[in-house]
Amino acid sequence: METFQALLTQKLAEALTAADLPQAGAVTPATDARFGDYQTNAALVLAKQLGQDPRALAQKIVDHLAVSEWCDPPTIAGAGFINLTLRTATIAAQTAGLLRDEGLGVEKAATPKRIVIDFGSPNVAKPMHVGHIRSTVLGDALARIASFLGHDVIRDNHIGDWGTQFGMVIYGWKNLLDRAALERDPIAELVRIYKGANDRATADSAVREACREELVKLQAGDAENFAIWTECVALSLREFEVAYKILDIHYDIQRGESFYNDRLAGVVERLLKSGLAEISEGAVCVFFRDIPELADKPCIIRKSDGGYNYATTDIATVDYRINDLKADTVWIVTGAPQQLHFRQIFEIAWREGYRADFRHITHGSILGDDRKLMKTRSGENVALRDVLEEAIGRARKIVDEKNPDLPEAERQAVAKIIGIGAVKYADLSQYRMTDYIFSWDRMLSFQGNTAPYLQNAYVRIRSIFRKAGEEFVPAKELVLVAPEERNLATRLCQFGEIVPTVLNDFRPNVLANYLFELANSFHAFYEACPVLKSTEPARSSRLALCELTARILHRGLDLLGIAVPEKM
Ligand code: ARG
Secondary structure (H helix, E strand, O other): OOHHHHHHHHHHHHHHHHOOOOOOOOEEEOOHHHHHHHEEOOHHHHHHHHHHOOHHHHHHHHHHOOOOOOOOOOEEOOOEEEEEEEEEHHHHHHHHHOOOOOOOOOOOOOOEEEEEEEEEOOOOOOOOOOOOOOHHHHHHHHHHHHHHHHOOEEEEEEOEOOHHHHHHHHHHHHHHOOOHHHHOOHHHHHHHHHHHHHHHHHOOOHHHHHHHHHHHHHHOOOOHHHHHHHHHHHHHHHHHHHHHHHHHHOOOOOHHHHHHHHHHHHHHHHHHHOOEEEEEEEEEOOOOOHHHHHHOOOOEEHHHOOOOOOHHHHHHHHHHHHHHHOOOEEEEEEEEEHHHHHHHOOOOOOHOOOOOOEEEEEOEEEOOOOOOEOOOOOOOEEEEEHHHHHHHHHHHHHHHHHHHOOHHHHHHHHHHHHHHHHHHHHHOOOOOOOEEEEHHHHHHHOOOOOOHHHHHHHHHHHHHHHOOOOOOOOOOOOOOOOOOHHHHHHHHHHHHHHHOOOOOOOHHHHHHHHHHHHHHHHHHHHHHHHOOOOOOOOHHHHHHHHHHHHHHHHHHHHHHEEEEOOOO
16 A cells, blocks of 8 residues: 655656656655645745756646646745645545555565574673663564565574683583582573683683683583583573573574684684785784774684684674574674674675675663662663563462452453563663663653553553453445544554654654554544544444554564563
8 A cells, every 4th residue: 555655756856857856855744733734845945956946846847747637726935935734535545545455554675685694693601781772672573564565585593602701601500509509590600600710710810721721622622511511501501592482582593603613713814815814913803094084993703712702603603694594684683882894894894795685773771760770779780681570470469459340360461561662662762772761660651652661552442442342343335534643544544654664763662652653643532522422423433443553552562572561
């Protein structure tokens, strides 16, 4: 289904051609409803380009703008904006069309891509902490949206399972392990032995050397160390799985760092041979002498002790994704501190001739009340599972209060939907680069731009239908009389415009804000317009608006990875 924005953009392009003007400007939703539904700044852009009077240009464009089938006559405002107001009948017809459209107005991408998305990607033998929410939840939302738009998406968990931490972990395993503790809480015990080994190594160079030897043995394929490593990875994965299950996250493939281990020597050889890498102070490096900001930041791909590193692995990863997985698009979601790393990796990939749309999608941090990185009272990272458990516990209290009649099992299920939804939405409704303060009270509030507010809007609509006790029959025609009806319908028609734009700069918050505004428009409509008590044809038409609002809230939240309850 073509959106109004796409239609009007097309008409603008035709008008510019007919008026012998170059293509310029865009059609966007009106910033102020008093001026109409859409506007274009084309005349202003052209005036600058051509050095002509903007209002005269606007008039010339309007003279050629053939939109009378859908709009009232266009008007010119201010310095040369062209304002477009849809005819109410046009909106009604489009909205009725949405009822029959499975995509709810969202068109599939014209050129589907094969996208590998690398997100979450936690490190083995370390606990998942609250900071992992961002990459995991952001990546999941982007993957859902890309799939919905018809792209072929491969979700890859690039777990950190081959780092230098294993020297310490294996030393700790052999010298410090408490088996009973490992049974009880594997990750806590792995962290404890890692820290213990680290402390000893710092104090004692012999231990430091011993740890290094354990790592070398592992990398050389020593059977005992390999078995320990395998067990550590399995224990960590089990822990990750618990979190993924609660968060409803899935991956298509899991190619951790270790997967690339036997390709690393080849990477270095290849880059040396092609002359892109050189030996410098015993290490193998790629220099970027022609890029001023990277001129003094070479990328080391083999350390002077012969070891490979994070960068070597990521260069091997580029090759695998393009040549084996046949990706034409690669998205990597991590915190902002890895910007330099991926700048270098993409630059190397480009120099080697790998052609794909590489994007590093970065995000900010989650802060505590003190505006510093969120930590426990004792200064540790806050464990992810603690956060998730607390979210569900707090939501449970709210459900107990609000709906004590709900059966026990249902209450627990609803609490999970609300609690996890709140945590995810608090993250996704922020611009990804913004650092935000983690606040239970705010995210669990039923007022404001929160998941519970949106879920509640959905639940209210479901209860209208339960009260009606009738099957929903889509109205053939909508009648939009009250301004609140027109406003709600216009918003419903914008879902198809909003969803694709999320991927322009990877901003799920654009979708979140849209859903918030949709819920607001719905509440305004519901205040002003009786639904079940109204007479035909208003009644069917209003029920259709309710149904569509529910469908779009449901679908929109689903694209953010958030579920909706039927009651709450
Ligand atoms: N394991 C890394 C971390 O925790 C993230 C990996 C991101 N992906 C990659 N291909 N390097 O920071």
